[in-house]
Structures are given as C-alpha cells and as structure tokens.
Amino acid sequence: MTAPVPTCYRHPDRPTYVQCTRCHRYICPECMRDAAVGHQCAECVNAGAKTVRQPRTRTQWGATTPVVTYTLIAINVAAFVAQMASRRVEVEFVMYSPAVANGEVYRLLTSAFLHSGITHILFNMFALYVVGPALEIWLGRLRFMALYLLSALGGSVLIYLFSNAPTLGASGAVFGLFAAAFVIGRKVNVDIRWVVIMIVINLVITFTVPSISWQGHLGGLITGGVVAFAYAYAPAKQRIPVQAGATAALIVLFAALVWWRTADLLVLS
Numbered sequence: 001m002t003a004p005v006p007t008c009y010r011h012p013d014r015p016t017y018v019q020c021t022r023c024h025r026y027i028c029p030e031c032m033r034d035a036a037v038g039h040q041c042a043e044c045v046n047a048g049a050k051t052v053r054q055p056r057t058r059t060q061w062g063a064t065t066p067v068v069t070y071t072l073i074a075i076n077v078a079a080f081v082a083q084m085a086s087r088r089v090e091v092e093f094v095m096y097s098p099a100v101a102n103g104e105v106y107r108l109l110t111s112a113f114l115h116s117g118i119t120h121i122l123f124n125m126f127a128l129y130v131v132g133p134a135l136e137i138w139l140g141r142l143r144f145m146a147l148y149l150l151s152a153l154g155g156s157v158l159i160y161l162f163s164n165a166p167t168l169g170a171s172g173a174v175f176g177l178f179a180a181a182f183v184i185g186r187k188v189n190v191d192i193r194w195v196v197i198m199i200v201i202n203l204v205i206t207f208t209v210p211s212i213s214w215q216g217h218l219g220g221l222i223t224g225g226v227v228a229f230a231y232a233y234a235p236a237k238q239r240i241p242v243q244a245g246a247t248a249a250l251i252v253l254f255a256a257l258v259w260w261r262t263a264d265l266l267v268l269s
Helices: 042-047 056-061 067-085 087-093 097-101 107-113 118-139 141-162 171-187 193-208 214-232 236-268
Strands: none
Touching: 067 087, 067 107, 067 118, 067 141, 087 107, 097 107, 097 141, 097 236, 107 141, 118 141, 118 171, 141 171, 141 214, 141 236, 171 193, 171 214, 193 214, 214 236
C-alpha cells in the first residue's frame, strides 16, 4: 500500500514533504521561514527569538500562491480534454521525429502537454501538484516556468536524437522537477530522501516497462538538474546574469542538437 502524502501541520489540506529543521513537523510553503539552517516553522522561529527573513522569491514575485503550477495543470487538463474531443489534436501535436525534421519544431514542446490516457495524466499532474508549489516558491514564478519548459524541451530533444516513435506526456518536465527538488533541497538543507526514492523508483520503471520513453524521462531529469543547479548556486552578486546565461546556453544547445539531428534525418530520407 502506498504511504499517504504528508500534509502541513497548520494546513492539513496541503500536501508537502518539507519539514521544519527544528521540530521536524511538515510545513507548506506559506508556513516556511528562512532560518540559519534550512527552513523552520513560524513557531520555532519565534521560540528561538530569531529575525524572520522572508525568502527572496516571495519578496521579488510578491506572492506565495503557486499560480504557475496551477496554470500548468489547467493547460495539461485542457489539452487532454481536447484530445478526447478530437483525435486530430494528438496527431498534429505529438512528438514525432520525422514531422519535426520536416519543420514542425513546435511538436518538441506541444507534446509535453498531451497524454495517452487518464492514468498517464493523473500521475503526472499529481506529481506536479506535489512538487511544483514548493519549487515555485523557492525559485520564483519566472524561474519555475523556465525550469518546467526547459525540462520538457530537454526530454523532447533527447527523444528527437534517439527515437522515431510518436511520444507524448509531461513526464520529462516532471522528471526535471524531481531533479530540481533534489538539487534545491540540498541547497536549503531539507529532507530529500523522498526525492531520491521517487527518482530511483521512476527510473527503474522507465527502464523496465516497455513503451515508456526513457529518452524523455532521462532528458528531463538531466535538464532539470542542470537548470536547478545554475539557478540555486549562482553567485549572489551575479545571480541574474548567471541564471539568464545558463538558460540561454541550454536553448542554444538544444537548437544546435535539433539542427544536427534534422540534417541527419533529411540525408537519410
């Protein structure tokens, strides 16, 4: 039986895996307070007579509601409804290497918002709902959006390089979020054992169950880890240039790989 997802001790309706580093109770993003080591709940911060310093992302973006996470879930659900209404949606927007080589490059991204069935979308959206909010608060909305889209794109690019089979799903982006949760969790010193378990279990499934795109999962995982590392460990005085530079560098790399693979496919055809 699957263990129940922990919830915030102050907000029982909010799932979270983040624990107060002092009392070890589970806390949601709204209840997090920066401390000398990791995050603590408000009660522990007050008890320790420490100055509460709001996380940078809250100050910069001005909100703790994970708007981007909920918007991404809504887009995925809307795309799935459109798929159910018309088979042409999947045909026109699924990741398919020959079609991308013929100029339909948009498939690299649109395929990440399509799903093969109700179980597929439920798993991916549940994972996004659980992991997304904390990452969005830690990174800020713009960086979180970049992380998600780059992870999705990284998965599609690896599919493009090594597979000609039609592929779809947000799994690449979700794997990128798992990798980011691991990297950022280590940065802020929170319990990341659950992330390691999730990554290992999903990698085992990826490489043992037929019809699952290992390229999409692995590409998203690697991309998410690289993006999170660049965002979390950028020097304070050069944070924006380093983060923007890392984002641009990945986009250029993806473009170069797509160009190279396209040339190869066109020669073979």
